[in-house]
Amino acid sequence: MVINASLHPIKNQASPSTGLTWWPSPAKLNLFLHINGRYQNGYHQLQSLFQLLDFGDKIAFEVNASGHITLAQSIPGVADQDNLIVKAAKLLQNHVLPEKAKNLGCHIHLNKVLPMGGGIGGGSSNAATTLVALNSLWKLNLPDETLAGIGLQLGADVPIFIFGKTAFAEGVGEQLQAVELPQKYYLVVFPDCHVSTAEIFQLADLPRNTARIEFSDYKFDNTHNDCQEIVCERYPNVANTLQWLLEYAPSRMTGTGACVFAIFEQQQDALNVQAKLPKGSTSFVAQGRNISPLYAEKQPNT
Numbered sequence: 148m149v150i151n152a153s154l155h156p157i158k159n160q161a162s163p164s165t166g167l168t169w170w171p172s173p174a175k176l177n178l179f180l181h182i183n184g185r186y187q188n189g190y191h192q193l194q195s196l197f198q199l200l201d202f203g204d205k206i207a208f209e210v211n212a213s214g215h216i217t218l219a220q221s222i223p224g225v226a227d228q229d230n231l232i233v234k235a236a237k238l239l240q241n242h243v244l245p246e247k248a249k250n251l252g253c254h255i256h257l258n259k260v261l262p263m264g265g266g267i268g269g270g271s272s273n274a275a276t277t278l279v280a281l282n283s284l285w286k287l288n289l290p291d292e293t294l295a296g297i298g299l300q301l302g303a304d305v306p307i308f309i310f311g312k313t314a315f316a317e318g319v320g321e322q323l324q325a326v327e328l329p330q331k332y333y334l335v336v337f338p339d340c341h342v343s344t345a346e347i348f349q350l351a352d353l354p355r356n357t358a359r360i361e362f363s364d365y366k367f368d369n370t371h372n373d374c375q376e377i378v379c380e381r382y383p384n385v386a387n388t389l390q391w392l393l394e395y396a397p398s399r400m401t402g403t404g405a406c407v408f409a410i411f412e413q414q415q416d417a418l419n420v421q422a423k424l425p426k427g428s429t430s431f432v433a434q435g436r437n438i439s440p441l442y443a444e445k446q447p448n449t
């Protein structure tokens with residue numbers, strides 16, 4: 148299955164049929180992921196290169212004064228109260244005075260295309276888009292640093308999507324330095340299995356001692372993903388998909404999996420390889436973006 152969800156065509160535009168304004172919620176790739184050590188709280192000390200993509204989910208927000216957060220569509224397998232969109236909206240409500248929060252409500256529509264548990268940050272991106280959009284629509288005027296701090300409570304990957312720029316990341320992924328990368332094309336393949344981030348980080352034999360690098364020394368070829376080998380050992384679908392892609396282009400797993408990506412200079416080359424994927428594969432072709440589609444144009448309703 149080829150997923151079609153480029154964020155260009157309807158970016159920040161009200162749909163004539165529904166009147167809803169859709170906010171982009173883009174995916175990311177980890178072009179590399181090095182584990183340098185572990186903090187006392189068990190979290191891993193990372194270095195990574197977050198590449199934002201022009202591709203992802205879309206979310207629309209109908210604000211009201213009910214004080215309630217409701218979803219127009221549930222995600223199968225995710226209870227509404229566990230949905231990161233709902234959690235983000237509630238954390239934002241809790242951040243303002245109770246007197247004001249009781250009048251901040253929203254009915255939220257989600258157009259979900261990104262595979263979950265894929266290492267492409269869909270849930271974190273949904274949370275970030277919710278924080279950015281509701282901060283604007285509820286006229287809270289909180290600075291991005293405050294939104295990133297709220298987002299970090301939901302996941303280590305939320306701050307990058309609020310930051311909104313392709314970035315070299317350190318710490319648990321919250322120390323971000325914007326970088327300009329050539330805007331290449333990526334064929335991203337979902338190997339039809341879900342990898343739990345928590346599961347991979349708990350494994351005793353996960354490598355955790357890669358030497359720190361300076362970003363000025365970065366080249367794709369002199370970096371790697373410390374989770375890739377251990378995930379490939381446990382998930383043959385990931386190993387097979389990666390092996391397949393490597394026949395065509397430089398390729399790697401993103402995050403803690405399961406998605407793998409191959410890098411191309413030309414969109415057509417990526418599309419040609421996508422057309423050769425085994426029948427039934429789930430995939431998309433996206434372009435790397437230095438600025439998130441969430442910020443690429445003037446935001447609506449501000």
Ligand SMILES: C[C@@](CO)(OP(=O)(O)O)[C@H](O)COP(=O)(O)OP(=O)(O)OC[C@H]1O[C@@H](n2ccc(N)nc2=O)[C@H](O)[C@@H]1O
Pocket residue numbers: 177180189190191192193195265266267268271301302303304305318319320344345348401402403404
């Ligand atoms: C490692 C990355 C790279 O992008 O993997 P992906 O999830 O994208 O695959 C992310 O930073 C993940 O971020 P996110 O998916 O938001 O993770 P969280 O919900 O914060 O954490 C899930 C679990 O992973 C572990 N964890 C997460 C991040 C980290 N730096 N060290 C950890 O040990 C913790 O056990 C935590 O309970």
Ligand SMILES: Nc1ncnc2c1ncn2[C@@H]1O[C@H](COP(=O)(O)OP(=O)(O)O)[C@@H](O)[C@H]1O
Pocket residue numbers: 222225229230231232262263264265266267268269270271272273274342344402404405
């Ligand atoms: N709005 C959401 N979108 C995606 N996943 C969500 C959402 N809300 C909660 N989740 C949960 O978060 C988990 C991680 O999702 P996701 O961020 O897509 O994966 P990853 O961290 O591997 O990139 C999912 O398996 C799902 O249970």
